[in-house]
Amino acid sequence: MTKPKLLIVEDDPALATQLRWAFPDCRVVIAGDRAQAKQLAEKEQPAATLLDLGLPPDPEGVTEGFATLEVLRRQAPGMPVVVCSGQGQRENMLRAIALGAYDFCEKPVDLAVLRTVVDRALRLRELEEENLRLAAMPRTSPVRDIITANEPMLRICGTVERLAQVSVPVLLLGESGTGKEALARALHEMGPRAKARFVPINCAAIPEALLESELFGHERGAFTGAVRQVTGRIEAANNGTLFLDEVGDLPASLQAKLLRFLQDQVIERVGGRTPIRVDVRVVSATNQPLEEQTETGRFRADLLYRLNSLTIRVPPLRERGDDPLLLARWFLARYAREFSRRIRGFDPSATQAIQAHPWPGNVRELSNRVRRGALMADGQLVTAADLELSEPDPAPEADLDIRAARLRAERSALERALARSNGSLTMTARLLGVSRPTIYALLDSHGLSGGRNYFEPPATPPENQK
Numbered sequence: 353m354t355k356p357k358l359l360i361v362e363d364d365p366a367l368a369t370q371l372r373w374a375f376p377d378c379r380v381v382i383a384g385d386r387a388q389a390k391q392l393a394e395k396e397q398p399a400a401t402l403l404d405l406g407l408p409p410d411p412e413g414v415t416e417g418f419a420t421l422e423v424l425r426r427q428a429p430g431m432p433v434v435v436c437s438g439q440g441q442r443e444n445m446l447r448a449i450a451l452g453a454y455d456f457c458e459k460p461v462d463l464a465v466l467r468t469v470v471d472r473a474l475r476l477r478e479l480e481e482e483n484l485r486l487a488a489m490p491r492t493s494p495v496r497d498i499i500t501a502n503e504p505m506l507r508i509c510g511t512v513e514r515l516a517q518v519s520v521p522v523l524l525l526g527e528s529g530t531g532k533e534a535l536a537r538a539l540h541e542m543g544p545r546a547k548a549r550f551v552p553i554n555c556a557a558i559p560e561a562l563l564e565s566e567l568f569g570h571e572r573g574a575f576t577g578a579v580r581q582v583t584g585r586i587e588a589a590n591n592g593t594l595f596l597d598e599v600g601d602l603p604a605s606l607q608a609k610l611l612r613f614l615q616d617q618v619i620e621r622v623g624g625r626t627p628i629r630v631d632v633r634v635v636s637a638t639n640q641p642l643e644e645q646t647e648t649g650r651f652r653a654d655l656l657y658r659l660n661s662l663t664i665r666v667p668p669l670r671e672r673g674d675d676p677l678l679l680a681r682w683f684l685a686r687y688a689r690e691f692s693r694r695i696r697g698f699d700p701s702a703t704q705a706i707q708a709h710p711w712p713g714n715v716r717e718l719s720n721r722v723r724r725g726a727l728m729a730d731g732q733l734v735t736a737a738d739l740e741l742s743e744p745d746p747a748p749e750a751d752l753d754i755r756a757a758r759l760r761a762e763r764s765a766l767e768r769a770l771a772r773s774n775g776s777l778t779m780t781a782r783l784l785g786v787s788r789p790t791i792y793a794l795l796d797s798h799g800l801s802g803g804r805n806y807f808e809p810p811a812t813p814p815e816n817q818k
């Protein structure tokens with residue numbers, strides 16, 4: 353466990369050193385005056401502060417100490433400050449408490465008492481941080497690995513929790529990356545089958561020729577190269593759960609065989625004659641419209657009815673309200689910890705971009721972008737550029753500002769005319785129906801004149817330039 357950081361604000365170096373040794377379980381940082389205290393409180397983010405009220409330039413009085421207390425309270429309102437002051441200064445102590453100090457100690461300090469007071473302050477801080485962390489967490493979904501505050505998603509999690517107790521087949525429908533496999537795992541792990549295995553198989557990723565033997569296993573000599581008996585994934589999932597991902601890609605020949613297994617809970621290995629009884633729960637997932645595929649004959653309707661006793665439609669991320677931001681913050685905290693990076697959060701450009709992006713790759717895309725952002729961020733805040741997201745257009749309110757709208761339209765027309773006329777101002781002026789002096793004024797007002805020569809066309813047309 354990392355030691356908590358303690359800021360000691362004390363102008364007497366000998367006493368400061370003595371105090372440093374008094375707290376071997378803390379990482380102690382020492383400030384000698386208000387400015388240093390302010391700077392260290394910001395930079396080091398200590399868990400608590402021990403503050404001497406007699407600080408320069410008023411070491412005999414308390415004005416500077418109180419000023420420092422106020423600065424610290426403003427800067428880090430959650431950080432407990434323990435105040436030290438000379439004997440008999442009861443009024444000062446009460447004033448310090450009124451100003452938000454956590455506790456006080458009289459000088460000369462009794463180190464044992466001081467340690468107890470500081471320990472209590474640190475403990476309080478720890479509890480408060482834990483509370484904040486819990487409060488910041490979304491209304492926890494009953495499914496451990498699914499983070500959401502979106503009502504429909506929370507309902508889905510509730511359904512999953514209930515369905516985990518029974519063995520009916522469940523079909524999960526939804527776009528790629530929406531969390532179908534995570535929900536399938538939850539169906540397994542939250543129910544009585546958790547003791548046995550959860551066996552996933554991606555029906556689209558395994559070549560058709562191998563898929564049958566992967567699912568059902570094979571006997572020795574069943575085909576060329578079958579040198580030994582192999583059990584398939586269905587058998588491996590006995591007493592557990594088989595997760596058929598991309599079930600819409602199951603070839604027709606296997607659809608019939610899978611149907612038999614679903615009806616009777618009996619399989620035969622490829623090349624074998626002995627029926628093997630299994631007890632397997634089947635959860636399947638697809639992002640294809642299976643109903644439509646039954647109409648074209650691409651997918652067997654009787655198999656679909658077996659698979660979809662219960663269907664759960666998992667909404668895409670863009671339809672889950674504030675979930676993108678919530679998940680982004682959650683992933684950022686996770687990756688910052690994983691990569692040991694001191695990152696505080698997203699800057700406004702990132703927050704806006706996260707809210708505006710349509711997330712075609714859903715939670716998987718979001719997780720990947722945030723992982724990249726956590727690695728790439730230069731400072732303590734992740735920007736839209738770190739996430740490789742473009743900053744959204746100005747807020748819709750800005751569109752209502754007629755002057756701003758006019759300026760945007762003007763700039764856009766100017767840029768297009770410049771591009772079309774290859775930088776020639778004469779032609780730009782003609783295209784826009786204004787005089788050349790007006791063009792100069794426009795270029796100036798839009799900050800487009802600096803460093804570029806618009807008088808002559810560039811030697812190479814822009815599209816050919818590297």
Ligand SMILES: Nc1ncnc2c1ncn2[C@@H]1O[C@H](COP(=O)(O)OP(=O)(O)OP(=O)(O)O)[C@@H](O)[C@H]1O
Pocket residue numbers: 497498499500526527528529530531532533534535597637639679715716719
């Ligand atoms: N709500 C969520 N909270 C936290 N992590 C999530 C959430 N939804 C998905 N994930 C994570 O996002 C990743 C992608 O999810 P998952 O593989 O379950 O999606 P999928 O719908 O099965 O995708 P595909 O159809 O492409 O297989 C996984 O790492 C998963 O743990």
